[in-house]
Amino acid sequence: LRPKPDKQATCFHKYNPSLKQSFPQSKMGDNFGIHRGPAKKTADMVEDRTQGQILSDFMMQLEDYTPTIPDAVTSYYLNSAGFEGADPRIVRLISIAAQKFVSDVANDALQHCKTRTNSAPSSGHGSSKNQNQKSSKDRKYTLTMEDLQPALNDYGITVRKAHYFV
Incomplete structure (x- = not known):
């Protein structure tokens, strides 16, 4: 044909x-x-080799790293979700990904809290700007649902208060 x-x-x-x-x-x-030209150039082969070396180095570092979320906790939740993985490096990689997700959500909630408190009206005691700046650096923030809800909403997670709290 x-x-x-x-x-x-x-x-x-x-x-x-x-x-x-x-x-x-x-x-x-x-x-x-x-x-199509030549199959592969030597620079591409060198780049592939360096990417392979980078991945190998990362996997070696992954074996020595202790994540904040213990491997046993991650394994428990992975097993309860139906994941059966024998390789501890995969479990550790998922632990690191979960740690990053929690860290990102907490950081976003902190930013929401800071913008909410900065936009709130002052107490009216006539404090100067220097005192206000100093107090904002020394200030301790509390994680509340009011700040956590929009942070999680940015990631597509909807959180609602229970009907008996409303």
């Missing part, structure tokens, strides 16, 4: 005659006039 190579070349070259010089007839029949 495939046309002969010289018919392809004639048909292909009538639309773009400059390609007739670039691609000889022998190459036209095998790959439909598409010149």
Whole structure:
């Protein structure tokens, strides 16, 4: 069903005659006039090798790292969700991902808390800007549902208070 190579070349070259010089007839029949060049350049091979080395180094560091969420806790929740993994590096990688997620949510909740407290009206005691700046650095924040709810909502998690708290 495939046309002969010289018919392809004639048909292909009538639309773009400059390609007739670039691609000889022998190459036209095998790959439909598409010149792909060399399979891989040496720079790409070096880059692949360095990426492989980076991944290998990361996996070695992963074995020595102790995440905040213990491996036993992560394994328990993975097993309860139906995941059966024998490789402890995978469990540790998931622990690190969960730690990063919790850290990002807590940081977003802190930012919501800071913007909420800064936009709130002052107490009206006539405090100066220097005292206000000093107190904002020394201030301790409390994680509340009021701040956590919009932070989790940014990640697509909807949190509602129980009906008996409303």
